[in-house]
Structures are given as C-alpha cells and as structure tokens.
Amino acid sequence: MSVERREARQPWILLSPALTAVTLLLFVPLLFILVYSFWLRTATGADQVGFFFDNWQEALTDRFYRDILLNTLKIAAITTIVCALMGYPAAYFIARSRGNKAILLLLLMLPFWISYIIRTMSWINILGVSGALNSILLSLGIIHQPLQMLYNETTVILGLVHFLLPFMILNVFVSLEGIDVTLEDAAHSLGATRWQSFLEVTLPLSLPGLAAGGLLCFVLGAGTYITPLVLGGPRDAMFANLVFEAVITQLNWPLGSALSLMLLAVLGTLVLIYNRYLGMAQLMKGLG
C-alpha cells in the first residue's frame, strides 16, 4: 500500500472508536426519540405505535410551551450576559498575571471536582431560611425575620452563573492568551490610553473567545433542568423541566420526545448561526 493511501486512511482509523460511540450512543437514540415523537400516548397508558402529529401540534401551538420556551431563552440570555461581564475581567487578570497562571487555572477548575448538583444545592445552605446569610443578618440584628431569598428567577440565574462562569472564563482566557501583549504596548505608544488600547486592540481580538464562551453558556444554560428544579419556584420552570415532567412524571414519552426535539432544534439553530459566522474552531480552542 502506498504511503499516501496509508496516510489518507489513518485519520479514519484513529476516529473510528469515537465515531462508533457517537453513532451508537447519540445518533441512534436521537433517531428513537424522533420515532417516539410521532407515537401517541393513550388513556390506558400504553403507547400507540404509528405516525401521529398530535404531540407536535400540541408542542408547537400551545401558548404554555411557547411562553416557557421564551422564558428559558430569556434566562439563558441574562445568564450569558452576566457571565460575560463577570468572566471577562477575571480571564483578563489570569491571562495577564505572571508566573501563577497555572495555579489560577487550577482554582478555576476546582469546582468541577464537585458534582454540579451538590454545587447547586449548596446555595440552599447559603440563601435558605436557616442558611448562612440569614443567620448572619439575624445575629447582627439587621433583620428580625429570616428573608425569603430562594426559589425565584434571580436564584435560578445565580445558580446558572455559578455553574457556567468557568466556561466563559476559560474561553475568554484562551483567546486573550493568543493575543500578543506588545500590540497593546504599540497602541499605547502611539497615543492611546491604556483603556483606549484595550478597546481598540485587545477587546476586538478577543471577541471570538467571548462569542464561544457566550454560545457555551447560552446552550448549556438553556438546556438545564436541575438548576430551576433546585433553586427555582413553581413558576420558574424552564423548557427542559417540561421534558422532565412529561417523561419522568407523566410517563408520556411521545410528548417528551417532541418537546426535547423542539429545544434541540432551537439551540441547534443557534449553533449553526454561530458556526456560519465564527466557525467551530474557536469553540474547540476554548474547550481544549
């Protein structure tokens, strides 16, 4: 066999275990879900096999689902913006610090050593009626009744920011690392102040990282159901909670399938738009 042919085959040989796993564990189940979404749940509890559009009609026309979808996108958007505002300065600090970068990055990764669910539940110990914050305020005499701080939209966003901030910081950090520091010196020497140099040079050059971090935060935030389940009130359900409800509580797999495909379509469209304008390469850089 010629060297060229061997080299042409090599990537496929190296990729085949991963491709097999993705095919069996992602694409095949997705196909099942697609098929399920056209079945029908009957009053007896058994699923009627067939090709019915009832689930899709309900998912696409019911105002209830549309409102929750819009609310989910709103919460994801707010979370993404908060992450960007909080994450950018932190990423900038890490990228520009000398020597202790590795330690700072390690600290950033530290929360991942604890389960996301436990991290989310830890807010109950902080903000709950008998949580740390209330205890401190009570003992200082600032309040006389415990405050009801949990189970609203704000705590859902708080939990999501807590969960997603490292993803934003990492992505922005990677893009900042790729920017030559002498560029800011050059801008500065030509008459721009430090802040103007940042706005003219560093910020525009780091936008791909910010966009990649933003996409990750948005997609992960919009797809979550644990945070609203743990930290949200009854009216703070996000779209994934509806899927959870349909599949786990009501055992209505066909409807749950249709709903989850709907969410996948919306988020998938966002990813495609991102890919069209910025390309996936930047996102991969941030993950690696």
Add this chain to the structure above:
Amino acid sequence: MSSVTLTDIVKRFEAFTAVHKTSLEIPDGAFVTLLGPSGCGKTTTLRMVAGLLDPTEGEILIKGRRVNDVPIHKRNLGLVFQNYALFPHKTIVENVAFGLKYRGVPKEEAKKRVQDALELVQLPGVGERYPKQLSGGQQQRIALARAIVIEPDVLLLDEPLSALDANLREDMRVELKRIQERIGVTTIFVTHDQSEALALSDQIVVMSAGRVEQVGPPEEVYNTPASEFVANFLGASNILPATCVGRDGDSLAFDAEIFGRIAVPAKKAPQVTSDGPAKLVLRAEKLLLTERDAPADGTVTVDATVETVDYQGQAVRYFVRAGEHQLQAINMIDEHPFAEGAPVSIRLRPRDCAALSA
C-alpha cells in the same frame, strides 16, 4: 542639544539589577545603537526610555523634559518591535493612521500623511490589505511607517531586523538607514548583531551585564576597544598578555612574548599610562598568514602551525598555534586556503594593534 538624556538610571527587578547606574547623552538626530548580548540590559534601557518600564533610580529627559512620570502615550515616541506588532484586525492604512487618530489630525491630512509614510517605506500600494497578507519584511516596513508617521521626538527600535531572513535583513538595514537619514529623527536602536550596529550607527553603546562598556563611533569601538569584552564581542580578537616597556614619541613599546617587541600607536592604547603589565588586542583579520619563507616587509613575524580551518567561502577563519598560544586569524582566500597542519608565518603590522590596561 541632546535629544535624550539618561542620568544615573538604575533598574532593579527585586534582587536582580538589570541596569547598573548608567548615564547617556544622545544628540539630536543621531542614530545610536545599544549593542550587547541578551541579558545585557539594552532592551531594559530602551523600555525605560519608551515608558514601558519605570527606572528604579535616575532621570530620563526627552528634549529637555523630564519624562519619568509621563505615561507612554504622552511621550510622543515611535516604537518598532521585533515581532512587528501590527494590529491584525486593522488594514495597513488603519494601522499607520492609528497614532494620527489619537493626535486629532484631521482626516484629509491624516490620509495624505499615511500615503507619504507608505511611499517612504516603498509600499504605497498595500493600504487596503491586512498585515497577514504581507511578508515579514513588508510588515516591518509598515511598522516603521506607523512609528514615523506621527513625527516622534525619538524613534525606538527594539531588534527590528532579528525576525527577518538573512538576505532580507541586509536589505532592510540599508533601507532603515536611508529612511532615518531622510527624516533625521533621533533613533535608539537595540540589537545583539554587531554588523547591524557597525553599519547603521553614529554612536555605539556596548553593554554587558547591565553596564555600559564603551560609547563611541563604530570605527573607534571596533579599532580601539575599551575592554576585553568589547574586543571579543565586536569581531574576533586575540588578547595577549604583554608588558609596556616605555614610550617613544607617539607610540608605546610592548614586550609581547612570541611577537617580541611591538610599537603600538599611543592613541590605540589610551588606558596604558605607565610601564608594566598590559594586554595586547590583535584583531583576527589583521593577522595575515603567509608561507614560512615569504620575505618579511617591515611587519612583525611569528612562526605558527594551522590547527583548525573554518572555511567561510570568501574568507577563512584559522585557529593557529604559536608557541603556547592559540590565535584566531581571519584571512581572505588567495587561491587556496592553508591546510590543517600547514606551517605558516603570522604577519602583523604594529599599527593594527591596540592595548588595554591589565
């Protein structure tokens, strides 16, 4: 009037002293090179003038104004970096116009000045392109255009040729000198490359380990080195122990072991003020190797044997043994180079020697 004055500046990084107490006067319009190996403090000195570093002690004056507390963006300097540092997301025109924008130069005038600057660096047609679309040499020309278009008080060049290929580097060297002479801007150039320093400078400041070793015009630094370091850093030199045995008019007599007695012009031995031990500096390219039996013609002659031949095309560097000394000699090739092991004579004109105090 001097354009840049450094008075007793010191730069310490915690316990490490990068620049020891240094004073320097750079005249208006001069091309001054800070030359030395890496870690000698040349870049640190440049960065202090630029305002990218604060001196720990001492004063920096630019055009008579103390600038220690003036931030970099108000110093009116043109900076050129080794890696070009062009803004990758801006076109060439936007890059060059950057400094003018922050000086409030009206659009029409800025446009004209940018075009003039691009013509000066001989790249008038690339304005709408992005830096990545240009070669390294072209990018460095644009970086130069960006630095001079603002008509800086001082042009600071931090190893601007080091990232270029050898051929390109020599072209750019000529180009740089032409442009600097045309606009007459005071220029501080940092390099570790002695040939760049010799070719470009009005004055060379040789630095080593955070100290200035010698300041002078290229010929003086080259022919009358003030220290062993300078003698070895600029070109190849042989340093021999010698004894000064007296003065005779304009020359000093030295006893130099195998070379016997050599009369060195006094102006090439300014440090030797009295009889006694000294060091003789023999430039490698001034040691001429000949056949043993060639007639002597008023030169100092010593027998030697070729040990190693370092062939370089138009020239050869020989390592020869003369008595207990190994000496370097760089000779142009006449017909064939000497072979290793060949018996030769070293010839040396006394006026080509220099001497240092011991």
